[in-house]
Amino acid sequence: MSKKIINARVTFRNSPIHILEKFTIRDVESAYLQFRKNSGLEECVIIQTCNRIELFAKSKNLDYEKIKKTWASIAGLDQELFDENLQIDENDKAFHHLLKLTSGLDSMVIGEEQILGQIKTSITSARNIKASGKHLNTLFDKAIRIGTRIRNSSGISQGGISVGSMAVKLAEENIDELKSKKILLIGTGEVSTLIAKSLQRRGYNFVVTSRTLERSQTFCETLGGKAVKFENVLSGFENYDVIFVATTAPYFLVTFDRIIKASEKRKDGMMILDLSNPRTVDERVATIGGIKLMNLDQIAEMVEKNMNARLNKVKTVENIINEEVTVLEASMKRLDAEPLVKDVFKNIDSLRQKEFEKAISMLDEKDEKKIKIIEELTKAVVESIVATPMNNIRKASEQGKPDLLEVASKLFDYNKKEQE
Ligand SMILES: NC(=O)c1ccc[n+]([C@@H]2O[C@H](COP(=O)([O-])OP(=O)(O)OC[C@H]3O[C@@H](n4cnc5c(N)ncnc54)[C@H](OP(=O)(O)O)[C@@H]3O)[C@@H](O)[C@H]2O)c1
Structure with a gap:
């Protein structure tokens, strides 16, 4: 190629x-x-x-x-x-x-x-x-x-098991009595949909937030959960035991300071699952006592374990x-030959067209049926002469033999620039 x-x-x-x-x-x-x-x-x-x-x-x-x-x-x-x-x-x-x-x-x-x-x-x-x-x-x-x-x-x-179900399973494996915990989902996109579906299927109650309350409300109407205000969530992480985060925010939403403040107000630990990439949870939160942070890497490990059927x-x-x-x-190799093949067909056809029109004018032919027959004849002659060499050029290109393409380009005076 x-x-x-x-x-x-x-x-x-x-x-x-x-x-x-x-x-x-x-x-x-x-x-x-x-x-x-x-x-x-x-x-x-x-x-x-x-x-x-x-x-x-x-x-x-x-x-x-x-x-x-x-x-x-x-x-x-x-x-x-x-x-x-x-x-x-x-x-x-x-x-x-x-x-x-x-x-x-x-x-x-x-x-x-x-x-x-x-x-x-x-x-x-x-x-x-x-x-x-x-x-x-x-x-x-x-x-x-x-x-x-x-x-x-x-x-x-x-x-298969979706990334959303994996995250929920991970929470189940790490938290006792998840049903009694307060679960928050940040995000209303594709991944959040998978998480919500999984939570819903397994009978968990959860709340959902995203930047616009309306969007969260619409999300909850179809996927369950209860919509809560974004600002309230950011200033009140202490209200949640398990937090799933799946957003495309280009900065940390779950910051170190916010979680420090939240943990001071809580007596129990918290689990945070960040499915975002780039991450939207500051990894330093994992250093705060009682905070368990998991991200896509850990989910990947779990996926490996669940993969046997597939x-x-x-x-x-x-x-x-x-x-x-x-x-x-x-x-793909054949594509290399296409510009040349197209160019040759185009040039020969325009010659054919010119000679055909010249002949019709010399004959002063007016009968549409006869004109059509002559035109078809010119096309058939051109096609039968050109088809074989062109197919051979295509085949050579498919077989990775660019030499023939080079020779053909010279023979047909093909301008290589058009190949670019
Ligand atoms: N799709 C996958 O296969 C897959 C798998 C694993 C992980 N991920 C990761 O998961 C994350 C979410 O992916 P997705 O496919 O669900 O994306 P998505 O469908 O585009 O949804 C993006 C979500 O992020 C929210 N968001 C965007 N900017 C925000 C900001 N500045 N502050 C707060 N929220 C913001 C959006 O909420 P608004 O309504 O407020 O805009 C929306 O809910 C990404 O980081 C992605 O890399 C994706």
């Missing part, structure tokens, strides 16, 4: 949550501009979830140092951190990883559905602002389709992915 497609990623597999969050790209739109301008990337797609920050990119001349430098400046961190945390894959390995993502095999909860939605959102926004182009759009469209098919045929997504299906999914990667790789 003349161009490389790479995946550069920092994920929960290699990096603990407090390191992972450092790599977060806050202004994705501006990051796309910088990656393209400063790292020489022709196309890019950024995927960010609570468990991963990933960059897929296409370039003819990849320079990993430039990519790291740009990423480091965007996220405001030391380039050295990349050496320990960044994983990079190229071409077929990058495709393989993307299929693992879309099929749910690389997720913390294997087979979970959310990642597929997150990938769809990432490629849609990259496409809308033209950060991605023909190569990554095709790659992602295909990978999403393949991933969905794999999930349906293998059943890897069925019967783990049985992992081997099957891996085998399907291995087969699909070969097909995906061939389609």
